[in-house]
Each structure stands twice: as structure tokens, then as C-alpha cells.
Amino acid sequence: MRWMWIDRIIELDKGTRLVAIKHVSMGEEHLHDHFPAGTGPQSETAGTDARAPRPALPVMPASLIIEGMAQSAGILVGHANQFREKVLLAKIARAELDADAGPGDTLRYTATIQSLSDQGASTAGIVERRRADEAEFAPFGRIDLMFSHADNAMDMRVGGVTLPRENFVFGEGFKTLLRTSGIE
Amino acid sequence: MSNDEIFQKVREVLVDALAVDEEDVTPDASLTADLGAESIDFLDIVFKLEQVFAIKIPQGELFPENVSQDARYVQGGKVTPEGMATLKARLPHADFARIPENPDIKRVADVFTVNSLVQFVSSKLAAKG
Numbered sequence: 001m002r003w004m005w006i007d008r009i010i011e012l013d014k015g016t017r018l019v020a021i022k023h024v025s026m027g028e029e030h031l032h033d034h035f036p037a038g039t040g041p042q043s044e045t046a047g048t049d050a051r052a053p054r055p056a057l058p059v060m061p062a063s064l065i066i067e068g069m070a071q072s073a074g075i076l077v078g079h080a081n082q083f084r085e086k087v088l089l090a091k092i093a094r095a096e097l098d099a100d101a102g103p104g105d106t107l108r109y110t111a112t113i114q115s116l117s118d119q120g121a122s123t124a125g126i127v128e129r130r131r132a133d134e135a136e137f138a139p140f141g142r143i144d145l146m147f148s149h150a151d152n153a154m155d156m157r158v159g160g161v162t163l164p165r166e167n168f169v170f171g172e173g174f175k176t177l178l179r180t181s182g183i184e
Numbered sequence: 185m186s187n188d189e190i191f192q193k194v195r196e197v198l199v200d201a202l203a204v205d206e207e208d209v210t211p212d213a214s215l216t217a218d219l220g221a222e223s224i225d226f227l228d229i230v231f232k233l234e235q236v237f238a239i240k241i242p243q244g245e246l247f248p249e250n251v252s253q254d255a256r257y258v259q260g261g262k263v264t265p266e267g268m269a270t271l272k273a274r275l276p277h278a279d280f281a282r283i284p285e286n287p288d289i290k291r292v293a294d295v296f297t298v299n300s301l302v303q304f305v306s307s308k309l310a311a312k313g
């Protein structure tokens with residue numbers, strides 16, 4: 001499995017705005033563990049009987065939806081400076097999701113830069129969802145983030161660990177994503 | 185803009201950036217010791233102050249940097265007299281009465297109180313005219 005939580009960048013306005021989409025697929029391993037069939041109370045089944053059988057409920061974990069926004073916004077921030085720095089997620093300032101996303105759904109992440117400096121960046125993000133039988137995207141959530149820049153030319157220490165100098169944040173997977181999205 | 189108006193806006197910024205209750209944001213509250221700010225929060229606060237007050241805050245002007253890496257300023261985890269003199273000169277808005285004269289480097293950030301942000305913004309707005 002690859003740590004890629006967006007499938008394609010569909011708009012990129014340098015230093016301003018990035019729009020990406022993610023197709024949620026039943027082929028994703030984690031959906032089968034989140035949540036598997038079992039027993040116990042669940043709001044969608046009858047009552048709160050602890051012994052009642054509970055069907056599997058495959059939904060994309062909220063943490064991975066946040067990661068999708070972090071990748072969308074992180075690419076936007078990195079691209080603004082030609083990927084010269086490592087762009088590290090430093091703070092989830094706000095994360096509100098109104099519903100679950102499941103197999104067949106498409107998520108659309110729109111990230112915009114609020115502030116950008118040598119030290120880091122803040123971004124505002126909108127998440128929308130389109131179900132398989134819907135024609136339009138509908139509002140789904142808001143995720144605002146902060147990123148810290150780590151210069152590739154210096155040895156930076158974060159949390160007691162010295163970061164490698166190479167740009168491990170934007171590796172081969174991201175280069176492929178940019179190329180297949182038609183971005184140089 | 186009066187200091188009271190600045191305080192009201194600074195308070196909104198801190199409630200938003202640090203997810204604290206409005207009543208906890210008193211003029212004497214320290215951003216780190218009382219309001220739980222961590223390093224990335226300082227950048228968040230700088231960005232928000234820039235937007236709310238339409239001012240530009242150059243790197244290192246409100247909150248210092250590269251102090252802890254300099255052997256003249258920090259020895260054995262404590263700030264040297266030379267380091268304190270440099271910090272005081274660089275940060276006229278900060279409240280150095282809150283820390284001892286030979287403080288642990290980890291405590292230096294305690295000098296940033298809500299009121300020190302108000303003083304800083306006030307001087308920036310005055311300079312802008």
C-alpha cells in the first residue's frame with residue numbers, strides 16, 4: 001500500500017489554491033477493518049443489545065480524510081516554493097466532518113493558502129463529497145492546517161530527531177501524482 | 185485603535201489559535217505557562233495578528249529565534265547574562281519580570297503575555313501611522 005490519500009490534482013493555482021479528488025474504494029484494505037462485522041451495539045442496528053450481530057460498516061477513517069487534506073494543502077505549500085523545503089504538518093487547527101465517506105464516494109479537497117512565510121504556512125480547507133449516484137458535490141467538512149518548513153540545506157531537529165536533508169516529504173509517489181495530474 | 189480595542193481582537197486571535205476560553209485570556213496570562221501555547225502556535229499567532237491588524241511582522245520580531253542555538257546566549261540550559269541583555273533589547277514588549285535573571289531556556293517563552301502582544305501590536309500600529 002502507498003501512503004497516497006489523493007488520486008488526482010484537478011486544479012493548481014500556484015501559491016493560492018489546489019483542488020484534488022480522492023475516490024474511496026472497497027479495494028482499500030483498511031476499510032475492511034474500519035469497521036468489521038462483529039457483535040455489540042451500533043446505532044444503525046436494532047437497539048443496544050450487546051450480543052446483537054453487527055454488520056461490517058466500511059467508512060474512511062476521519063484521520064485519513066485529514067491526511068488527504070494535509071497532502072493536498074502540503075503540495076500546494078511545497079509547490080509555492082518549488083519544493084525547496086520539506087513541508088511538515090504541524091497543527092490541525094480545525095477539523096469538522098459532517099458525515100462518513102464510504103466505498104464509491106468521491107471526496108473533493110479544496111485547499112487555499114491563508115498565510116505563507118519562510119517559517120511555514122497556514123491553509124484553509126473545504127471537503128466535499130459526491131456519492132456514486134449523485135451528479136454534484138455537496139459540503140462535507142472543513143479542515144484548516146498549519147505547516148512548518150524545514151530547509152533542505154540545514155540539519156533540522158524536530159522533537160529530538162534530526163531530519164534527513166533529502167526531501168523525504170515529496171518523494172516518488174508525489175512526483176508521479178504531479179505528473180499524472182499534468183503538473184510540472 | 186485603543187489598547188482596549190487591540191486587547192479584544194488579540195483575545196479573539198488567541199481563543200481561535202489556542203482553543204482556550206475567552207475568560208482565560210487575561211492581560212497577565214502567559215501564552216505558554218497559562219494558555220498552553222506550543223512552538224507552532226507562535227507562528228499561527230503571528231499569521232493571525234498580521235491578518236487581523238493588517239500589519240507585517242518580520243521573522244523574529246515578535247518572538248525570538250536562534251537564541252537557544254547560540255553558545256554565547258545559552259550555557260548548560262540556562263540563559264547567560266549576555267543572552268538576557270540581548271533578549272531584552274530585542275523584545276521590548278515582553279514581560280521579563282515573569283522569569284528569573286538566569287532562567288532555564290525552557291522558561292523564556294513565559295515572557296510572552298497577552299499584554300505583551302497588545303503592546304507589540306500597539307507599537308506596530310503606531311509605526312504604521
